[in-house]
Every structure is written in C-alpha cells, then in structure tokens.
Amino acid sequence: MSQLIDMKNIGLQAADMVDVEKGRVKKELYSNPEIFEEELDLVFNNTWxxxxxxxxxxxxxxxxxxxxxxxxxxxxxxxxxxxxxxxxxxxxxxxxxxxxxxxxxxxxxxxxxxxxxxxxxxxxxxxxxxxxxxxxxxxxxxxxxxxxxxxxxxVFATFNNDIEPLEDFLGGAKKWIDLFMKQGGGYPVKVLGEHRFNFPGNWKIQLENTTDAYHFPIVHKSFVSSLDEATADIFDFLDGEGFVEDLGNGHSVMVMIPQLVDLEADLDQPIPERFSALAQALRDEGKSENEVKKLVRAAHGTGFNLNLFPNVSCSMAFFRVLRPVSVGETEIQHVALGGDGAPDAFNHKRMRLHEHFQGPMGFGTPDDGEAWERVQKGSMAGTDGWILVNRGMSKLRTSEDGNPQGAVCSETGMRGAYQQYKKMMAAAEEK
Amino acid sequence: MKSNTQLLAQVTEFIGYEADLLDHKAYQEWLSLWTDSGLYIVPTDLNETDYLNTLNLALDDADMRRMRVARLENGESVSAISVGSTVRMVSRVRILEAGDDLVIARCAMTLNELRHGKLVTYPANVEYTLKPTAEGLKLEQKVVKLLHADGFLRTVSFIF
Structure with missing residues (x-):
C-alpha cells in the first residue's frame, strides 16, 4: 500500500517541480528515472x-x-x-x-x-x-x-478514449498547421524520407529546443557562416519582428522569419540567388513564371516552428518527431517534406536543403546534439537546481488570437509546454 | 593497362592515403583529391542507387564539401571542436571495374570515434569511383554505406 502511495506521489512531485509563476523547472525532471516512468504513463499514454x-x-x-x-x-x-x-x-x-x-x-x-x-x-x-x-x-x-x-x-493516435477530439486538442495550432502545409508549392505535402539520430539526454531537452530561437546564432554559427550573405541575413532574426506565442494545450509557435509565414503571399518578390538554378530548372520544364515563383517560395519552407506537445514539431520545412527511450536517451526523426507530384527539381532542392542542416550529418544537428548532451550532463551537477525558462516573462503581450505572446527569443513556448506537462503529471492525484 | 595486381596496389594505396588524411584532419588536402564533378555520398537507404532522387545523410558536391570542411575547421562549431580522434581501418579492397576512364572499387571500413571519452564504432562498405589522371587517381564518387544507415545514429562532426 505504501508503495502505491509513493507511485502516486511521483507524478505530483514532478508537477511540483514546474514553477509556473517564476518560469523555472527543477533539473531533476531531466534525470530522475522514476519521473520518466510516470511520464510515459501520464503524458505519452494519455494524450494525442x-x-x-x-x-x-x-x-x-x-x-x-x-x-x-x-x-x-x-x-x-x-x-x-x-x-x-x-x-x-x-x-x-x-x-x-x-x-x-x-x-x-x-x-x-x-x-x-x-x-x-x-x-x-x-x-x-x-x-x-x-x-x-x-x-x-x-x-x-x-x-x-x-x-x-x-x-x-x-495522423495522431491515443490510448485514452476519453480525451477531447484531436481538433479540439490542436485548437489554436490548427491555423499554423494550415499555413505549414502550404509548402508543397500547390501540391499536397508528401514525406520524402527521414533522418534518424539519438542523443544521450532527456526528451524534454529536445521539446524545448524547437521553441528556442535564442540558441540559433550561437549554436548554429557555423551553419550561418556556410550560407550566402542574403540567406545569412534571413537567419539573423533575433532583432526582427518575430515572436513566440503560447497556443494552449502545450502547443506554441515561434515565428522567426515573419515574411515567410504565408508562403502563398508576396509572390511578386524577386527570386533569391540561391534559388536561381531551381527557378531556371522549373522554367525549362515549362512552368509559368507564376508557378515558378510559387514553387521557389515554397522551397524555402515556412519561417516558423510549430511545437505540438508532446512529440512532434512542424519545424520550418520538416517534421521533428521525438521518442523518449529512457530518462537519458531520446530518439529523433527529421522527416523531409516535399510536394506530391511536384516537379523533381523542386523535391530535389527540398532534399538537398534538408541534408544541409538536418539529420546526424547536417550542419546544424550535430551542434544541437552537443548542446543537449551538455545539458543532460550538467543536470547531474549539484543536488538541487533550476532550469530557467523565464526569458521574456515580463514583456508578454496578447496576440490577435488572444494568446500570450513574447519576443522571438523569449521562452514563452517552453513555459506553455511545461504548463501542459504540469497539468498532466498532476493528474496522478485523481488516478 | 596495368595488371590487376598493380591496379589493386595503386587503389589500396590511394584509399589508405585518403583514410590517413581524414583521420589526421588534413581536410584541405582531402579536398584536393576530388574531381570538380565528384560527389561524396552517405545514403540512408542501402538499397537505393538513385542518390539525387533520394534523401541521404550527406550528398556533397564540390561546394558542399568545401562548406563541410570549413565548418569543421573554422572553430565555430561546438561539436566539431569537441570531436576527439577518429581511427579508421580499411581492408578487403576489391576492384569491381577497371576501365581506362574510371576505376570502381569497394572496401570494408570501420571507423572508431572517441567522443566525450566514449568509443563509437561505424562499420561500413565504401564504394569508390576513381578517375585516373596525370596527377594520379582522383575521387569521382565515394559512397559510404554505413551498416546502420537506417538506424538511429549518433551525430557526426567528422568526415567518413
């Protein structure tokens, strides 16, 4: 009996480790194997x-x-x-x-x-x-x-027959999924392949990262250096007009490049240098100038990351899918997307761009992986300690959809995810 | 036309030289081993041969190779700085095609990486397409078929 009470308490204890008011979480959430076991039950077996x-x-x-x-x-x-x-x-x-x-x-x-x-x-x-x-x-x-x-x-699935319909769960995220799916360039979005890798760290480190713009110019400096000047400017977004918005139910959107939110708008923009070969290949296939512009704009991918709690992100041009393996190990898929029936030149470009940054050999992922591994290691230092997710907390505004919104490099999305996490872990009490 | 033994010796020497350059991070010299049209490929799907039409772990033309090397050398990549040493063993070299314009060879490779004090091993079949030139053999294509290409790999901040 005492063991049963203890088991119940682990969920509650974990919920208590999320300090919503101060925007911080206990580092033990990354490293306690008992908490991990409860997360599988209370989060992953209990939601979409x-x-x-x-x-x-x-x-x-x-x-x-x-x-x-x-x-x-x-x-x-x-x-x-x-x-x-x-x-x-x-x-x-x-x-x-x-x-x-x-x-x-x-x-x-x-x-x-x-x-x-x-x-x-x-x-x-x-x-x-x-x-x-x-x-x-x-x-x-x-x-x-x-x-x-x-x-x-x-496609989402759940072991819980009592929770709300998927569309209610996605709620405010649906608008952003609709925008994300415009990157087929007029063709239905299709999976082209996937990269798979793992890292020795807790799944929540990855969950946080997809709504973390603050790290980009630091961790991904070597990637930005590999780009032409015009593209590097696009990725210099921390001082721009972007934002992070808490969409409810743990979901959030981080808009890094506002001009690439709607890929079907602003089609009169000039074609950037790095897409000139793609544009020419599409013209050579007989595509009209309008179609060329639409496809080239779609080839960029969107200018935002949509983080869906708990395991998937519509991240600029691909799906990031995470799977918790153990308290200190997480598997990740970077799923490449293109257009179903779209010209080969378009899908080829999409795959080459994916290879450039994503996956275990991309110019971005290995540096992310290094940072995450250090976070997991660092979480073992000291007997107690906090992870800060309070950046931008005092400068929140209300978005046009009525959600809390902060600067692009704020930690608004992480706080949203941890609020949902806290709610789900606290449900242990009712079990 | 050389005898098979001579060609095998020449190809084996080339593969060993390339492996030595990569293990000792002599990346600029490695870049000079390539033809301008050469492709460095690490596939995700070992049954696929249409690499341009498939998602790969890496598919580097000359520009991407230069950028990959720059990333490893310029001190801006935290993972590249953290990479310890690699030691690769190559053996079982076999000539598959011995043309005048192109030589195709295959070998076994095991790359060992020491990373944060842990040993990580990558066994692979490697296929070389080599172009005989006045300056010796040049790389026209190198395909690294990792044994666990479709599994969950650790991140890679070196060159196979």
Missing amino acids: VFVGHESEVPEAGSFKTAYIGRQPVILSRDRKMNLHVLQNRCRHRGATVCEARKGKTKAFTCPYHGWGYGLDGSLRALPKPEEYDGVFDKSEMPLESLRAESYQGM
Missing part, C-alpha cells in the same frame, strides 16, 4: 501522439511502424483506404507482428505461431484453429486498435 503522415501510407496495404512512448504500433491503410493504428503485438503470445519500418503488405503474420491479421487488425487465420473451438472466436482477437484521428494529413 503523432504517429505519421498520411503520405507515408499512400495506398491500400501500405503501413509504417511507429512508437507511442515505449509502445510499438503500426499505422496501416486497409483495402477501403481507411487508416488504422494498431498495437504491434500478437494477441496469442505477444510477439510483434511487424518489424519493417514501412512497406506494403496484405497481412501481418506473427512469426511465432503464424496468426495472420488483416490491415484493419482483424484476426483472419491461424494454424489448427479447431483447438480453440469453445475457447474463443476469432472475431474476439484482433490486434488491439487505438483511437486515431488526422488533421491535414498528420
């Missing part, structure tokens, strides 16, 4: 978690595997083109039924005793079924299905 984009499962029979926290799931598309998110676990003795990262199949077959499941999870066939006569009926043993909903092609 991004599992993939619809373009990753384009046809009947397409599937991809993903994780919700530590739990393996399959995103599949059945013959009627309906999407399913299924637990990747045979109902018999519990082996995973799919180990491929993605692909196309007619069925998921357990390698252990050959139970075969349809794309909708239903148990179709099993060897020597007569031994189950009077024990159970096949219809009672489908792969367990999760509640799944999509918005603008982004």
Whole structure:
C-alpha cells in the first residue's frame, strides 16, 4: 500500500517541480528515472501522439511502424483506404507482428505461431484453429486498435478514449498547421524520407529546443557562416519582428522569419540567388513564371516552428518527431517534406536543403546534439537546481488570437509546454 | 593497362592515403583529391542507387564539401571542436571495374570515434569511383554505406 502511495506521489512531485509563476523547472525532471516512468504513463499514454503522415501510407496495404512512448504500433491503410493504428503485438503470445519500418503488405503474420491479421487488425487465420473451438472466436482477437484521428494529413493516435477530439486538442495550432502545409508549392505535402539520430539526454531537452530561437546564432554559427550573405541575413532574426506565442494545450509557435509565414503571399518578390538554378530548372520544364515563383517560395519552407506537445514539431520545412527511450536517451526523426507530384527539381532542392542542416550529418544537428548532451550532463551537477525558462516573462503581450505572446527569443513556448506537462503529471492525484 | 595486381596496389594505396588524411584532419588536402564533378555520398537507404532522387545523410558536391570542411575547421562549431580522434581501418579492397576512364572499387571500413571519452564504432562498405589522371587517381564518387544507415545514429562532426 505504501508503495502505491509513493507511485502516486511521483507524478505530483514532478508537477511540483514546474514553477509556473517564476518560469523555472527543477533539473531533476531531466534525470530522475522514476519521473520518466510516470511520464510515459501520464503524458505519452494519455494524450494525442503523432504517429505519421498520411503520405507515408499512400495506398491500400501500405503501413509504417511507429512508437507511442515505449509502445510499438503500426499505422496501416486497409483495402477501403481507411487508416488504422494498431498495437504491434500478437494477441496469442505477444510477439510483434511487424518489424519493417514501412512497406506494403496484405497481412501481418506473427512469426511465432503464424496468426495472420488483416490491415484493419482483424484476426483472419491461424494454424489448427479447431483447438480453440469453445475457447474463443476469432472475431474476439484482433490486434488491439487505438483511437486515431488526422488533421491535414498528420495522423495522431491515443490510448485514452476519453480525451477531447484531436481538433479540439490542436485548437489554436490548427491555423499554423494550415499555413505549414502550404509548402508543397500547390501540391499536397508528401514525406520524402527521414533522418534518424539519438542523443544521450532527456526528451524534454529536445521539446524545448524547437521553441528556442535564442540558441540559433550561437549554436548554429557555423551553419550561418556556410550560407550566402542574403540567406545569412534571413537567419539573423533575433532583432526582427518575430515572436513566440503560447497556443494552449502545450502547443506554441515561434515565428522567426515573419515574411515567410504565408508562403502563398508576396509572390511578386524577386527570386533569391540561391534559388536561381531551381527557378531556371522549373522554367525549362515549362512552368509559368507564376508557378515558378510559387514553387521557389515554397522551397524555402515556412519561417516558423510549430511545437505540438508532446512529440512532434512542424519545424520550418520538416517534421521533428521525438521518442523518449529512457530518462537519458531520446530518439529523433527529421522527416523531409516535399510536394506530391511536384516537379523533381523542386523535391530535389527540398532534399538537398534538408541534408544541409538536418539529420546526424547536417550542419546544424550535430551542434544541437552537443548542446543537449551538455545539458543532460550538467543536470547531474549539484543536488538541487533550476532550469530557467523565464526569458521574456515580463514583456508578454496578447496576440490577435488572444494568446500570450513574447519576443522571438523569449521562452514563452517552453513555459506553455511545461504548463501542459504540469497539468498532466498532476493528474496522478485523481488516478 | 596495368595488371590487376598493380591496379589493386595503386587503389589500396590511394584509399589508405585518403583514410590517413581524414583521420589526421588534413581536410584541405582531402579536398584536393576530388574531381570538380565528384560527389561524396552517405545514403540512408542501402538499397537505393538513385542518390539525387533520394534523401541521404550527406550528398556533397564540390561546394558542399568545401562548406563541410570549413565548418569543421573554422572553430565555430561546438561539436566539431569537441570531436576527439577518429581511427579508421580499411581492408578487403576489391576492384569491381577497371576501365581506362574510371576505376570502381569497394572496401570494408570501420571507423572508431572517441567522443566525450566514449568509443563509437561505424562499420561500413565504401564504394569508390576513381578517375585516373596525370596527377594520379582522383575521387569521382565515394559512397559510404554505413551498416546502420537506417538506424538511429549518433551525430557526426567528422568526415567518413
């Protein structure tokens, strides 16, 4: 009994480590393994978690595997083109039924005793079924299905059947997802590939980073140096008109380059030097000057990072997806995006730009990784201590949508995320 | 036309020389080993050969190689400063095609990196497309096929 009470207290203790009023969190949130276990339960198993984009499962029979926290799931598309998110676990003795990262199949077959499941999870066939006569009926043993909903092609799933619909959860973030999806240049946004890497640190360090403009000119100095002058100027945004806005439910948007918020506006802008080869390739393909301008502008990606609590960010031109592995290890995917049916030259440029900054060999990620690793290490110094997320707290204004908004290099988005975290961890009390 | 033994010796010497330059961070000399049209490629998908049409970990033309080297050398990158040493072993060199204009070879490589006191190992198959010139062999293409290319890698602030 005392152990049960202790377990309850861990969630509450973690909630208490978020000091909303002063804008700070206890460093123990990065390093305490017991808190991590509670986070899997109270956060990841209890809210909408991004599992993939619809373009990753384009046809009947397409599937991809993903994780919700530590739990393996399959995103599949059945013959009627309906999407399913299924637990990747045979109902018999519990082996995973799919180990491929993605692909196309007619069925998921357990390698252990050959139970075969349809794309909708239903148990179709099993060897020597007569031994189950009077024990159970096949219809009672489908792969367990999760509640799944999509918005603008982004598929989320949850183990919690009682929480609000996805669109209510996304709330103020929906407007920004709509803007983000304009970067197909007039074509539907499509996943082109992904980079995968891990770092020895807590998942919340990554969660914070996607809404942290303050680090950019410091950590990414070597990236900015590699750009031409005009592009480097665009990335010199700390003194600009950008902002960070708390969108509620842990979500936030950080607008770094205001002129690239709406990629379908200002199409009369001259084509920047670094996109001149792309523009010419598009003209050579017979694209009209208007289409060329629209595609070139879309090739930039958006000028903002939209951070969706807890595991995905629509980050300028790609999806950043995080997965908590252990208290001190996090896996990250940088998912490259392009246009479905868009000219090859456009998608090639998008992939080359992605390779330039993102992924384990990009010019940006290794320096981020180094900083995050140091944060995790530093969190072990001292017996007690605070992480500050109070930057810009005294200079908040109200946005046109009625949300708290601060300077581009404020920590408004981090505070929003920690407020949601605190709310979810405190729910331990009600359990 | 050289005998196979002579060519194998020449290619093996070249690959060993390149490995030595990279382990000793002689990046400017490494840049001079390339043809202008050369491509340095680290794929994410080991079954893919249409690299331009695919997302790679790296696909560097001459400009990107120069920028990659500048990033590692100019002291602005915190991860490049933190990289300790790398030691790579190359072996199992085999000539796949011995043309007059291009020589294609494949070898095994294991790169060991000491990073923050921890040893990280990267086994890979490496495919070289080499162009014989008056100044010796030049790199026309180098494809580093990491054994765990589609897994979750540690970040990389050196050149494979």
